[in-house]
Amino acid sequence: MERKESGKKSSALNNHNEMKVLINKLLQISAVPQEKDVSKLLENHKDMTVIIETIKKLQKKVVTEDKNRTSGRTCPAIIERFTNWFKENGAELEGCDIREIENYGLGFITNTKIPEFSLVISVPKKLMLTVDAAKKTPLKQLIEKDDLLGNMPNITLAVFLLYEKYKSESFWKPYIDILPNTYNTVLYFTVDELLELKGSPTFEKALCINKCIIRQFAYFYKLFNTSEDSVSHIMRKRFSFEDYCWAVSSVMTRQNKVPSENGITRIDALIPLWDICNHMNGTITTDYNPDLKRCECLALKTYQPGEQFFIFYGERSNAELFLYNGFVYEENEHDIYWIQLGISKDDPLREQRTELLKMFSFELNESFFLTKDGEPINDGILKFIYIFKMNQEHLEYWLKSEGYNFSLCLNIQESWSFLQTRLKLLLGTYKTTIEEDLKLLQEEQLSPNRKLAIRMRLTEKMILKKGIDYADRMIERNAIESIEKIQI
Structure with a gap:
């Protein structure tokens, strides 16, 4: 012994x-x-x-194992014990039941009609x-x-x-x-x-x-x-x-x-109870009530019995949801793709470009984003590229000028072509195509994490593809406008 x-x-x-x-x-x-x-x-x-x-x-x-831990959170006894706990301590859940939902884990299913902006969840601070x-x-x-x-x-x-x-x-x-x-x-x-x-x-x-x-x-x-x-x-x-x-x-x-x-x-x-809610597009309907010292969650839309009750997590890109929440939301209205643009240290016109960039509150190395919805490319990206592509004569002119209508003296076609090429290069850094990713996601043997990573990169590629197509349309439109000007 x-x-x-x-x-x-x-x-x-x-x-x-x-x-x-x-x-x-x-x-x-x-x-x-x-x-x-x-x-x-x-x-x-x-x-x-x-x-x-x-x-x-x-x-x-x-390491000592937790002998009191059950096999899983969806166990009816665990849900019942949690429900009794939050009710005994002043939290409220109206019109919903905690259920296991396919592809979501736990979530809320409505058991009655819930009008928009109705109070559904309230959690006192002492539970947090x-x-x-x-x-x-x-x-x-x-x-x-x-x-x-x-x-x-x-x-x-x-x-x-x-x-x-x-x-x-x-x-x-x-x-x-x-x-x-x-x-x-x-x-x-x-x-x-x-x-x-x-x-x-x-x-x-x-x-x-x-x-x-x-x-x-x-x-x-x-x-x-x-x-x-x-x-x-x-x-x-x-x-x-x-x-x-x-x-x-x-x-x-x-x-x-x-x-x-x-x-x-x-x-x-x-925040217990509230954090069981899953995410969908909408508006933030959760806030802290300082008078009652509790978190309150309202319905972001009218729900019918049997629907899943969702909340809106905020305007987050899929990259943020993936990295910090562990999921990708294909219907994400706020998804974006960040790109970096910068002026080389070896650029002989770096000093003049720097001065002009400062006039527009740009840094030498700037981050911009393409959007999923609406027009994917904003004016900020184009202004930076205009300055990046300016020759010495144009730089000197605009540094002395009070007006900033770049299109009057620049080759817009060249700027759009530069951006399109840059986006194509970014899309080319992925080891698979959009079509290959869609096919991969149909394979059942892939691990959940591998599928999630593929879905993540696919959402990025879709935004890049949209940006490339948009740049292509702008190049074509500018070419037509140039021809029309020559004919006039």
């Missing part, structure tokens, strides 16, 4: 020492400055992933997990001591969520149990699944998010294992990479802003 106990202690010590070495390696690799070269950023991610996989195997051996609430727990000591927790409220909220999950008893347990076990955020993507985004501007952002969270995990693992406060004692027994990804994803996909207790600032919050 003594030999078995001795063997367990020896094994635990070896695991602890191995974890210590791996965490230090992770901190070292993740400290590499942000690379501008995406291929180098990818290699850095691969190096970190190798270490993370070893850490996950080690932590499965030593907030940074203010975190500071009323033993976590306060760590928040005041640690710069990362003190300066990054969203990270504080993720740690607070884990702390409440790990406690033997938590007021928020019915809420924590109804949260998803896993997410479709980029933190859950394998390297191969992330590679589906290659060529997309979202690819670099996804790698950066992963790098940031991996470094945070290593940082907190070391903090919890070297601190002697009561929170660290609880956290160090169960804190794992998988749990940290879960907590961060819970916050990323669900966080909102509510007034702080002093009423001056707004703080990060997780």
Whole structure:
């Protein structure tokens, strides 16, 4: 018996020492400055992933499992316990039932007609997990001591969520149990699944998010294992990479802003019940009622019985929804594609271009976006290109002029052709075509994350294609107008 106990202690010590070495390696690799070269950023991610996989195997051996956790959030007992909890604590849900909905997970299904702007959900502040609430727990000591927790409220909220999950008893347990076990955020993507985004501007952002969270995990693992406060004692027994990804994803996909207790600032919050709502196009119909100290959600349209009750998350592009919410919304009326335009350091007319760009409040390197709906290309992009394409004579003229009708002296055709070529080059950076992506999405054997990545890049390609077609029409129109002028 003594030999078995001795063997367990020896094994635990070896695991602890191995974890210590791996965490230090992770901190070292993740400290590499942000690379501008995406291929180098990818290699850095691969190096970190190798270490993370070893850490996950080690932590499965030593991290205590949650014996009170049921198999899934859609379990009737979990939903019933959550429902009783929010009702007992003053939250209200009118005209809807919590149901599992295909392709959505949990959501609300209406059980009666709900008129537009009717109050459907109300959640008192005492039910919300907030940074203010975190500071009323033993976590306060760590928040005041640690710069990362003190300066990054969203990270504080993720740690607070884990702390409440790990406690033997938590007021928020019915809420924590109804949260998803896993997410479709980029933190859950394998390297191969992330590679589906290659060529997309979202690819670099996804790698950066992963790098940031991996470094945070290593940082907190070391903090919890070297601190002697009561929170660290609880956290160090169960804190794992998988749990940290879960907590961060819970916050990323669900966080909102509510007034702080002093009423001056707004703080990060997780709002139980309200965060079960899924997204559709519309207008924001959720707000905080300071008099009743609760979050209130109104119906954004009239609902008939049996419909899913949706809310509008706000004007977010599909890239934002993909990176921070874990889904892509093809009907997104606010979807955009960002492009970068800049003046080369080797441009002999760089100084004059810089001066003229400043007159229009442009930077030397500027970000513009193409839109999904309406005309995809705005005047801002064209003005920048006009300045980019000006010769010395035109630059000198416009620097002295008080009028800015560029079309009077510039070859508009040349500017549109330049933009069209640029958009074609961006579309060409993807390794597949639109048609190939549509075909790939029909394959059943693809993992959900791989399908999600394909859908993400497809929405980007559709916007680029629309921009190219629009530029083509403008080139054709300008050519016709030029011919007509010559004939006159």
